[in-house]
Amino acid sequence: xxxxxxxxxxxxxxxxxxxxxxxxxxxxxxxxxxxxxxxxxxxxxxxxxxxxxxxxxxxxxxxxxxxxxxxxxxxxxxxxxxxxxxxxxxxxxxxxxxxxxxxxxxxxxxxxxxxxxxxxxxxxxxxxxxxxxxxxxxxxxxxxxxxxxxxxxxxxxxxxxxxxxxxxxxxxxxxxxxxxxxxxxxxxxxxxxxxxxxxxxxxxxxxxxxxxxxxxxxxxxxxxxxxxxxxxxxxxxxxxxxxxxxxxxxxxxxxxxx
Amino acid sequence: xxxxxxxxxxxxxxxxxxxxxxxxxxxxxxxxxxxxxxxxxxxxxxxxxxxxxxxxxxxxxxxxxxxxxxxxxxxxxxxxxxxxxxxxxxxxxxxxxxxxxxxxxxxxxxxxxxxxxxxxxxxxxxxxxxxxxxxxxxxxxxxxxxxxxxxxxxxxxxxxxxxxxxxxxxxxxxxxxxxxxxxxxxxxxxxxxxxxxxxxxxxxxxxxxxxxxxxxxxxxxxxxxxxxxxxxxxxxxxxxxxxxxxxxxxxxxxxxxxxxxxxxxxxxxxxxxxxxxxxx
Numbered sequence: 001x002x003x004x005x006x007x008x009x010x011x012x013x014x015x016x017x018x019x020x021x022x023x024x025x026x027x028x029x030x031x032x033x034x035x036x037x038x039x040x041x042x043x044x045x046x047x048x049x050x051x052x053x054x055x056x057x058x059x060x061x062x063x064x065x066x067x068x069x070x071x072x073x074x075x076x077x078x079x080x081x082x083x084x085x086x087x088x089x090x091x092x093x094x095x096x097x098x099x100x101x102x103x104x105x106x107x108x109x110x111x112x113x114x115x116x117x118x119x120x121x122x123x124x125x126x127x128x129x130x131x132x133x134x135x136x137x138x139x140x141x142x143x144x145x146x147x148x149x150x151x152x153x154x155x156x157x158x159x160x161x162x163x164x165x166x167x168x169x170x171x172x173x174x175x176x177x178x179x180x181x182x183x184x185x186x187x188x189x190x191x192x193x194x195x196x197x198x199x200x201x202x203x204x205x206x207x208x209x210x211x212x213x214x215x216x217x218x219x220x221x222x223x224x225x226x227x228x229x230x231x232x233x234x235x236x237x238x239x240x241x242x243x244x245x246x247x248x249x250x251x252x253x254x255x256x257x258x
Numbered sequence: 259x260x261x262x263x264x265x266x267x268x269x270x271x272x273x274x275x276x277x278x279x280x281x282x283x284x285x286x287x288x289x290x291x292x293x294x295x296x297x298x299x300x301x302x303x304x305x306x307x308x309x310x311x312x313x314x315x316x317x318x319x320x321x322x323x324x325x326x327x328x329x330x331x332x333x334x335x336x337x338x339x340x341x342x343x344x345x346x347x348x349x350x351x352x353x354x355x356x357x358x359x360x361x362x363x364x365x366x367x368x369x370x371x372x373x374x375x376x377x378x379x380x381x382x383x384x385x386x387x388x389x390x391x392x393x394x395x396x397x398x399x400x401x402x403x404x405x406x407x408x409x410x411x412x413x414x415x416x417x418x419x420x421x422x423x424x425x426x427x428x429x430x431x432x433x434x435x436x437x438x439x440x441x442x443x444x445x446x447x448x449x450x451x452x453x454x455x456x457x458x459x460x461x462x463x464x465x466x467x468x469x470x471x472x473x474x475x476x477x478x479x480x481x482x483x484x485x486x487x488x489x490x491x492x493x494x495x496x497x498x499x500x501x502x503x504x505x506x507x508x509x510x511x512x513x514x515x516x517x518x519x520x521x522x523x524x525x526x527x528x529x530x531x532x533x534x535x536x537x538x
Binding site for chain 2: 018020021023024025026027028029031032034035036038039042043045046047048049050051173174175177178182186189193194195198
C-alpha cells in the first residue's frame, strides 16, 4: 500500500509537469461526458419518463455508473492499457521485480485526469439525490455508497479480464468494450429499459444490473425487500473469476521478445 | 500548388493522389480480424441503442419526431458506417509526424500537403468501412421487424442516400483535417481532440439524431457543418428528408465542403509558414 501511494504521487507529479495538457484533458473528459448527459436530458425532456422512471431517477443511475467508472478507470488504467505493456515487452520488466505483478501493473499507470468525469458524476448526484423522490434514510445512503464502490469493483474486474485476455492475444479484444465503455454508456439508464433478455445478461453474465438496477429499485421504493440493497455484493464475487483468469493468463504468458 | 501548369500536369498530380489512395486502401484492407471484432461490437452496440429508443417510444409514441422504423434504420446505418463518420479516428502517424519533426520529409515531396493528408484520411476510412458495413447491414436486415433495418424509402431516397453519403464522408474528412491543423499550434492534441469529438458527436447527430433535440436547437444545428455529415444521408434513406429538401441538404453539404476545405488549406499554409521542425 505504501508502495502504491508512492507510485501514485509520482504519477501525480509527472502529470503536473504538463499543467496545460493536464487541464485540457480534464476539460475534454468533462465535455465528453457532458454532451452525453445533455443528450439524456433532452431525451428525458421530450418523453418525461422511461419505463416509469423520472429524469432524476435516471440521473441517479447515470451518476452511480459514471462515478464508479471514473474511479476504476483512474486507478486501473494500467490494466486498461495492458495490450501496449505486453506488446512492447514491458511486462518482462514487471516480472523481474520482487513484488506481485498485479500490484506492479496497478502501479504502472494512473490517469488522474479522470477527475473530469468524476466531477461530472458528483454534480449529477448533487441534482439527482434531492430530486429523485427517494426518502434518504441511513440505510439508503449506505446503499448508494455501496453501489458506487461495488461499481468500481465491477469495472476494475472487467479491466482485469481485458488485460488477462491480452496474455493470449497480445492485443486488446475490442468486443470487451461492450461491457466497459458500453456498460458506462448504456448503464446510464436503469438496465431494465432494454428489456428482459438484456437484463438477464447483465444479471447473470456481467453483474452490472446487480450493482445498478436492483439496489436502485430498493432506493426508489419499488422493491421493499432489504436484500435488494445487498445485491452489489455480486460485483465483489465477480472479482474471483477475474482473478482466476488473470492467474491462468499469467501462466500462459510468453514474452513478445521486444 | 497545381493550377498554373496546364492540363497534362493536372492529371498527373491527380494520379499521384489516386496512387496514394490505392496504397492506403489496400493496406487498410489487411486488418480483417480487427474488423470482425469491430463488427461484433458495433452490432451489439446498435442492438442496445435500438432497444433504448423502443423503450422511449413505448413511453410516449406521440412525442416521437420520426417513425420508429426510421429511427431504427438510422441507428443501424450509424453502426454500419461508424468507421467512415466517427470523429475520433485520426491518422496517428500524421500527428507524430507533426510533433516529432518528420513532417520535414513530407514537406520535401512535390505534393500539396493538405491534399495528401486528406487523401490519407479518406482512404483509411474507406478501407475500414468497406470491411465493416456489409456484415452489420446484413445482420440488421435479418433481425425481425421493429428492431431490424428497412429498405430505402424509394428510388430518389436511395439515389440521394448514395450521393449525400459520399459528400458527407468528404465533409467528415475536411473537419478531421482541423485536428491536424490544431496540432501545429498546440503540439498537445489530446485535450483539444476530446472536446472536438464531443462537440462533433453531439452536433452531428451521432449521440442522438438531431430531430430528437429541442426544435429550436435542432434548427440552428441544421445550418452547421456538423449536420452536413451523417445526419443528411441517414435521414434521406428512411424518407425523413424527402422531395426538394434532399437537394437543399445536398447544397448545404457542397457549400460546407468548399468552405471547410478552403479554410483548412489556408490555415494549414499559415501553420506551415510558422512551423518549427521539432527535433532532428
